[in-house]
Amino acid sequence: MVDLTPLVPIPAGRFLMGSAEFSADETPVHVREVATFELEQHPVTNEQFAAFVADTGYVTVAERDLDPADFPGVDPAVLVPGGLVFTPTAGPVDLGDWSQWWRWRAGATWREPGWPGPTADERPRHPVVMVAYEDAATYAAWAGRRLPTEAEFEYAARGGLEGARFAWGDEEFPGGRLMVNRWQGRFPYENTGAAGWVGPSPVGTFPPNGYGLVDMTGNVWEWTTDAYAPRHVVPGLADTAVDAGGRRNLLGSASGETSGEASEVRRVLKGGSHLCSPEYCLRYRPAARSPQSEDTATTHIGFRCAR
Numbered sequence: 001m002v003d004l005t006p007l008v009p010i011p012a013g014r015f016l017m018g019s020a021e022f023s024a025d026e027t028p029v030h031v032r033e034v035a036t037f038e039l040e041q042h043p044v045t046n047e048q049f050a051a052f053v054a055d056t057g058y059v060t061v062a063e064r065d066l067d068p069a070d071f072p073g074v075d076p077a078v079l080v081p082g083g084l085v086f087t088p089t090a091g092p093v094d095l096g097d098w099s100q101w102w103r104w105r106a107g108a109t110w111r112e113p114g115w116p117g118p119t120a121d122e123r124p125r126h127p128v129v130m131v132a133y134e135d136a137a138t139y140a141a142w143a144g145r146r147l148p149t150e151a152e153f154e155y156a157a158r159g160g161l162e163g164a165r166f167a168w169g170d171e172e173f174p175g176g177r178l179m180v181n182r183w184q185g186r187f188p189y190e191n192t193g194a195a196g197w198v199g200p201s202p203v204g205t206f207p208p209n210g211y212g213l214v215d216m217t218g219n220v221w222e223w224t225t226d227a228y229a230p231r232h233v234v235p236g237l238a239d240t241a242v243d244a245g246g247r248r249n250l251l252g253s254a255s256g257e258t259s260g261e262a263s264e265v266r267r268v269l270k271g272g273s274h275l276c277s278p279e280y281c282l283r284y285r286p287a288a289r290s291p292q293s294e295d296t297a298t299t300h301i302g303f304r305c306a307r
Contacts, residue, residue: 001051002047002048002050002051004040004048004143004145005040005041005042005044005045005048005304005305006040006041007038007039007040007041007145007307008038008039008040008041008211008212008213009036009038010034010036010037010038010039010152010155010156010211011036012033012034012035012036013033013034013155014031014032014033014034015031015032015034015154015155015158015162016029016030016031016032016162016163017029017030017031017032017151017154017155017232017287018030018232018287019165019285019287019288021165021287022282022285022287022288023288023289024230024231025229025230025231025232025289026232026287026288026289027231027232028231028232028234030232030234032151032155034151034152034155037148037152037306037307038306038307039148039152039153039156039211039213039304039305039306040145040304040305040306041208041212041213041214042127042203042204042213042214042215042304043127043128043203043215043219043220043222043302043303043304044127044128044136044139044302044303044304044305045124045125045126045127045128045203046110046120046121046123046124046125046126046127046128047124047125048128049110049120049128049131049139050120050121050124052139052142052143055142056142058135058138058139060109060110060130060131060132060135060297061131061132061134061135061295061297062081062082062083062108062109062110062130062131062132062297063081063109064081065079065080065081066079066080066081067079080106080107081106081107081109082104082105082106082107082108082109083104083105083108083109083113083114083130083296083297083298083299084102084103084104084105084108084296084297084298084299085102085103085104085105085108085113085114085298085299086101086102086188086275086298086299086300087101087102087103088101088188088189088190088191089101089188089189090189091189092186092189093188093189095187095188095279095280100188101188102298108130108297108299109130110128110129110130110131110135110297113129113130113299114130114299123200123202125202125203126200126201126202126203127200127203127215127219127220127302128302128303129200129220129297129298129299129300129301129302130297130298130299130301131223131297131301131302131303132294132295132296132297133223133267133292133294133295134294134295135297136223136302136303137223139303139305140303140305143305144307145305145306145307146225146305146306146307147223147224147225147303147305147306148224148225148304148305148306149224149225149226150224150225150226150268150270150289151226152224152306153216153222153224153270153271154270154286154287156211156213156216157209157213157216157217157270157271157286158209158210158286159209159210159211159213159216160210160211161210164286165285166179166180166217166284166285166286167179167180167209167216167217167285167286168207168209177207178194178195178206179206179207180194180206180217180218180219180272180284181194181195181197181200181201181205181206181215181218181219181273181274182194182218182272182273182274182275182276182277182278182284183274183275183276183277183280185277186277186279187275187277187279187280187281188275188277188280194206194218194274197274198274199274199299200219200220200274200300200302201219201274203215203219205219206218206219215271216271216286217271217272217284217285217286217288218271218272218273218274218276218284219271219273219274219302220271220273220274220300220301220302221269221270221271221272221273221290221292221300221301221302222269222270222271222301222302222303222304223267223269223292223301223303224267224268224269224270225267226267226268227265227266227267227268228266228267228268228289228291228292265293265294266291266292266293266294267291267292267294268289268290268291268292269289269290269291269292269301270286270288270289271284271288272284272285272288273300273301274300275300
């Protein structure tokens with residue numbers, strides 16, 4: 001039996017949530033209170049998720065057959081299990097069109113996420129990816145835990161620093177040191193690797209934050225329980241109604257853009273990932289957030305549990 005991730009106690013407190021520096025959906029900056037809770041030190045790993053599957057026989061969303069009724073007008077022959085796989089381009093492309101580097105790949109699962117190289121079994125300490133929201137929530141329940149809220153995640157990611165841009169402070173490279181697994185080079189075609197890793201890195205490769213948590217930014221995006229809104233929902237502000245809808249096509253949504261016929265709740269992702277690049281997606285910050293359809297599984301989304 002593989003051990004669960006150690007839980008780190010996070011003290012109750014008040015903090016400034018959000019940022020006015022980058023994206024409109026990170027606003028308004030506001031005071032938020034968080035009660036005492038515990039958060040896993042690192043994202044759930046491949047070996048931990050494998051133990052859950054072995055114990056329960058669970059089948060992830062990406063492994064299940066697709067119902068043609070959910071995709072009217074789509075050729076049933078292409079409705080096969082799979083997920084979204086990042087595929088580098090041959091050279092510079094329009095960064096406004098995410099479909100140029102995301103591909104639906106039949107057969108992509110958490111065991112074989114679709115990138116060249118080792119499988120999940122050969123990367124036991126890497127974060128599990130290709131997990132949809134239901135997969136993460138089901139694992140959390142099995143572990144006797146739950147997924148964190150957006151406010152809990154951001155508060156914990158800040159590590160006790162008030163209003164800092166990054167999880168370790170305002171300077172991206174303190175003392176010239178790379179602090180996070182994010183894209184190195186020209187996105188989306190040239191990546192020289194973060195500390196030698198192209199793609200997810202083993203949990204704990206990069207320094208912990210002030211609470212002793214690792215990979216709270218970078219490496220993989222992580223699911224939270226909050227439904228996405230185009231701005232933070234703050235009591236008393238009338239223009240912050242939750243956007244709990246969202247529409248997707250067979251490709252789903254890798255960037256928050258949605259289209260198609262099937263309607264699905266969108267949840268907030270936090271933390272950014274190994275695909276975040278300063279020239280495209282400077283989201284390896286505590287305040288950063290992204291909407292994602294619950295039923296979408298990709299090569300850059302994982303999770304950790306709270307209690």
